[in-house]
Amino acid sequence: MLSSSFVSGLLEQRLSRPWILWGGTLTMLVSGVVLVTSPHSSGTLLSAMMIGMAGTTTLIAVQALLSERYGSRRATVLVEANTVASVAMSMVPLGLGALVLMGGNWRMVQVLPVLIVLGLVLVYRQQNIPVQEHSSTTTGAGRLPGAFWQYFLMITMGVAVEWCILGWTGTMLEEAGGMSREVAAQALSVLLVAAVFGRLATSRLSQMYSVPTLLLGAVASTTLGVALIWALPTGMASWVGVALAGAGVAQFFPLGVAGALGTVPERASLASARTTLAGSVAVLVVPSSLGWVADQVGIYLAYSGIFVLLLLLTVLIVWAQWQSRAAAQPQGYKKRKSSGAGREVQGEGSTLPAREL
Template sequence: MSFRRDRLTWVAYALLAWFAFLQAAPGLVVPYLRDELDIGYTTGGLHVAAFAAGSTLAGLSAPRLEAALGRRALLWGSVAVMMLGVAGLVAGPVVAVTIGSLLVAGYGGGLLLATDQALLADHHGEQRAIALTEANVCASAAYVLLVGAIALLDWRAALLASFLAPVALFAAARAVPITTAPAARADHGRLGAAFAVAATMMFCTVAAEWCLTAWGASFAEEAADVSADTAVALMFGYFGGVLAGRVTGSALARRHPPPRLLAAALVVAALGFAVLWPATNPAQVFAGLFVIGVGLGNLFPFALAVTVALAPDRAALASGRAVLAGSTAVLLAPLTIGALADATSITGALLVVPVMLALAALALYWVTLRL
């Protein structure tokens, strides 16, 4: 059976890309905020953690909110909340405001992510792995667009300009039917031990990814001894690798099962870290970021496909729990890296990455034996 992309699919893809554009923004904005607000690595990490904390709360509440409000209302309501939080970040004059605004943005973003993923999983059924992988290709393209937008515009202007996307999508999707999963299956129930291990695997993969997403620019700034602008520009390597990896992964997802592809992505990510970690010049930093991006970029979509497939008849609940696991990782990983960087160095702190990759590989092996 061929995979069909209808208007609902494209709207879901575009909304996920917009979410990804803003989700990655705190990590790239932190070097500027550190200069503007005179803050250290730990306080900088609180900005990324605030977004993740909001997403964690969203993961807990998304299934019940969907049951109460309906999927359409929750989808567009979450967009509005995310826009409100980002506007606060742009206008915020002090740390308390910028961190609080990212908490709001993260809550809206987490609701949007959980709802969007559940929508795609329900809409495409057994072909959900293809849909989720393609959606994350769109997300990785948005990462590259973010770096380019910040390079060409002031970072504040880049974030505000992105608001045009959901406004246009809302106007284009008013006639598109968006159905809600039955409440009895959507908002409660146990998902089993295998799902719990898969969620732990997802935590580790997202933690590894966000160590680089949040601190890659700061690592480049210190390792290669370059300016904040140059460090952000070097992140083209990372996000370009994420995009290349997801495009390749999307094609491979049609012929190979997600567990096998996830295992390959973990290996590529480990090889990329081996290139990146000892880097001392911009060229090697760029090369290392690209290779590790190829691997890390595929961890989330394939881990998500493996995890949600363990509860195929309860996509909303499984997606909400997956978002909870991932957002908890985004909450803890940047804070851990920031604290370790203040105590040692950003280079030493990034040794958390191979540890997370190894733990994810062990969890994948356990889950695969039980599939």
């Protein structure tokens, strides 16, 4: 994933977007077949690496394409796309279980993506995929603005929270709450279901509220959920906490990506690659660091570190929201702001009390 965040920019400059999308999909498909059929560990490792690189490159292109195509509606579309991805991800263990019940083995699960890709080719083979402009403006020369890097940090913090919750909530419920491993695993399934419903709700709310506002709502839901898990790791309260945390934390990545791409809509490909880099760094570093802390002080105290990440995320969101509102203020108000609050000022065709602007 990390390498794809940089390689994708070079691919965008040399290949058309249809080649990237279909090529990445077919590379994942072939690598998946190699993964389940290779008799040697080297083949398994190589195919797994190719799946990761091709999948990440395809994701980067899809995010950029959706952002360019839907413009101001990118938040709604990206959340809905991630909802579909969540549902598809949940189908893998269900499909694997069904194959085993029918007398098959885990290697046969690769038949499912083969059928899906063949279906996509049949349905969308005539679909025109917009071709990006190969210029320094669209593909990556120059620096991204500060507003983008604010969202970059938000994505890093949000994905870190998400993977800490996914990786360590089961251990928290088992060790601090006294649950059996089986019950703790069932509780995590509630988190995944809540994530899907949370994204469905957010896709509707995104048509009415801004990305920072929705992110603050997601932080509130996640914080309340984590607080219930941490303070009351036994009984029904912990299950409610898992549901609230799942509904909130699932919004961080798609909303963060939507906000980041919205800061540089003309450079969506580069911005999409960098947002993937943010998520990759978070997944690689933070959950394992929390695990190391848990080895030193115990899971109960280590789990409280999620509150620190949520606090940092909240500060970043409020900062971005404040800057957005400041940028949206009429020029007349900005020039006369120091003359005193409460006076009426002229601002681009409207006369409003200064406190309302």
